[in-house]
Amino acid sequence: MELWYTEKQTPHVGITCKISRTLHTEQTPYQHLAMIDTEQFGRMLVLDGMVMTTVQDEFVYHEMISHVALNTHPNPEQVLVIGGGDGGAIREVVKHASVKKATLVEIDARVIETSKEYLPEISSALSGNPRVEVVVDDGIAHVKKTRGVYDVILVDSTEPIGPAEGLFALDFYRDIFAALKDDGIMVAQTESPFFNADLIRRVYKDMRRVFPITKLYLAAVPTYPSGLWSFTMGSKRWDPEQVEEEKIPALGTKYYSADIHKAVFKLPRFVRDLLE
Amino acid sequence: MELWYTEKQTPHVGITCKISRTLHTEQTPYQHLAMIDTEQFGRMLVLDGMVMTTVQDEFVYHEMISHVALNTHPNPEQVLVIGGGDGGAIREVVKHASVKKATLVEIDARVIETSKEYLPEISSALSGNPRVEVVVDDGIAHVKKTRGVYDVILVDSTEPIGPAEGLFALDFYRDIFAALKDDGIMVAQTESPFFNADLIRRVYKDMRRVFPITKLYLAAVPTYPSGLWSFTMGSKRWDPEQVEEEKIPALGTKYYSADIHKAVFKLPRFVRDLLE
CATH class of the missing domain: 2.30.140.10 (Spermidine synthase, tetramerisation domain)
Structure with missing residues (x-):
């Protein structure tokens, strides 16, 4: 059978x-x-x-939600991941030597526990890493009570229905802005440009109301709808396209590289058009 | 139901x-x-x-198999499309004012006829365009009897099983080389880097034995396996990464642009690695 x-x-x-x-x-x-x-x-x-x-294709998403922001910020020390209970984003975050503390705030403890049990390659940084703190809490509440603490915040959420709905809202981006330091950066996963154009347009517009620099970039994830995935970055000061490629360290990645860091902001025309 | x-x-x-x-x-x-x-x-x-x-996602593939080569060549006049009986690649080819003749050589007349009947948006250039010639013939035989005629040859084939098997062979690339003018360029669709790594590696190696410049590039096609698709270019003289972006004309495209022309050659590390 x-x-x-x-x-x-x-x-x-x-x-x-x-x-x-x-x-x-x-x-x-x-x-x-x-x-x-x-x-x-x-x-x-x-x-x-x-x-x-x-296990086979997680490297794309986890590298791409993390390294673009972490290499755009000149010295990321305090990093928050909201959602991401499988631990993949945190695993990539702690590859950066500058990071002193990486905090995971995941609402569902069972995601963390089952990932530790069944996905050891992905969740490896969630156990026994002194730089990693795992908090079981609502990401929205956590961000609301935090002011000027983080250099980078990554929103590694599920789709914008069910528990993650509030993670795609203007108020949430405002709270993230406040939880970041003066030159902080956020990145959120923002679905497929082929299937979720309206969502991408709305999130981009909302983030642009909050952050002086807002940019969208893309990566190819075979198991996600359409295979093409978007990430939206909001930045207070640093422009991801102005990073000096020579300063980007080798991090044992399989998708991300200094080349890719720049290339992913060059958007297919239909994607560029939907942001205008 | x-x-x-x-x-x-x-x-x-x-x-x-x-x-x-x-x-x-x-x-x-x-x-x-x-x-x-x-x-x-x-x-x-x-x-x-x-x-x-x-109809919804054809623009990606048809633009990307055509415009990268046609804008790399400084003056493409004679263009051959092998396969591509739906007419989508030819439709993009004739957007270039320099093209005097675009020849389609498709082995299966029924693909052409049913595309004309059911896919008018895609097949539009196959009827009534004085610059387009449609030939029902075996692409391998057609190329074998041709010497120094074409500026650009596009291999718009099906998967490398069944009728298209010979379109993924070293001998075929040698025949294409001979059928091109002294500064000609070929592009072949070469499947998914996630699912067809061995094929990509073999084709790239074979083309590099034939062409002085061989480069692979990528585009996101939702209905193709994994959603990430590769194209391999063989060029006698012109380097696609050296094209001056200002010289790339606007062609009413939805995916391709001058930006994208350059960015698609920046490969994810796992793709770069499989070419080495």
């Missing part, structure tokens, strides 16, 4: 993956969580029926 | 699309051909169970 997992990525298109084994499923207080083993992508974390990460 | 079309893109992963209507199916002398109407991507041409093109 062949088992296939199918995610409807929109009401009209989906990805389907052959499963070798279902490792774990549960209803957490926040969402349905499944850990499955797929033939193509290895182990896969699925929340509310949406692929969050897989 | 909901109907979904599912393509197994590898033995372990697939794309599935909701169908509003099946417009046409047939077994041609070369392959199984289906024209279906999908909710997400509009009309879709499927050959041997693989998505070839859709």
Whole structure:
């Protein structure tokens, strides 16, 4: 018997993956969580029926949500990751020697615990790293009570429905602005330009009301809807396109590089058009 | 009743699309051909169970297989498209004022005829354009009998199984080299770096044995396996990365631009690594 997992990525298109084994499923207080083993992508974390990460292609998303901001900031010491309970973004953050403390604020403890159990390659930085602090809390509440603390904040959220809805709102970007230091930078994952044009347009417009520098960049993630993913950066001072490439360190990455840092801001015309 | 079309893109992963209507199916002398109407991507041409093109996302592939080479060559006049019976590449080729003749050599007349009938937006240049010649013939045979004729040759093939197998071979690249003028350029579609690393590596190596300049570039095509697609360029003289951006004309494109022309050669590290 062949088992296939199918995610409807929109009401009209989906990805389907052959499963070798279902490792774990549960209803957490926040969402349905499944850990499955797929033939193509290895182990896969699925929340509310949406692929969050897989062992095979996670490097793209986790490198690209982290290193662009961390190499744009000249000296990132205090870094906050909101969401991202699988630990992949934090793993990339602590590759930067300048980082003194990387804080993960994830609302769902079960995401953290099951990732530690089933995704050791991805969650490795969540245990036993003295520079990493893991907090189980609402990211919105955490940011609201914080002022001028962080150099970089990464919003590694699920889709903008269910628990993550408030992470795509103007008020949240204002709170992030206040939680950042005077030259801080934020990056949020902002879905697919092929399937989520309206969301991208709205988030970009909202962030531009808050941050002096707002830029969108792209990366190719096979297991995400359409395969093309966007990230939106809000920056108080530093322009990611002005970084000197020679200053970008080698970090053992598989997708990101000094070249890619610059190239990802050159947007296909239809993406550039939807920001105007 | 909901109907979904599912393509197994590898033995372990697939794309599935909701169908509003099946417009046409047939077994041609070369392959199984289906024209279906999908909710997400509009009309879709499927050959041997693989998505070839859709009305919604065809612009990416057709612009990117054409304009990079046509803007790298300083004066492309004679252009050959091998395969590409849907007409999308030819439609982009004739946007260039310098092009005096664009020849399409497609082995399967039924692809041309059904594209004219069901995909008018894509096939528009195949009828009534005095600069376009449509030839129903084997691309390999056509190239073999041609010497020093073309400025640009585009290999717009299906996957390297079935009728297109010979379009991914060293001998074919040698014949293309001979069919090009002294400063000619070829581009071939070369599959996904996530799923077809071995093919990309082999084609790149083979082309490098034939052409002094060989470069790979990428574009995001949602309906193709993994969503990330590669093109390999072989050039006798002109380097696509040395083109002056100011000289690149506006061509009414939705993906390609002068910016994108340069950026697509900046490869993710894992892609760069597989070429070394």
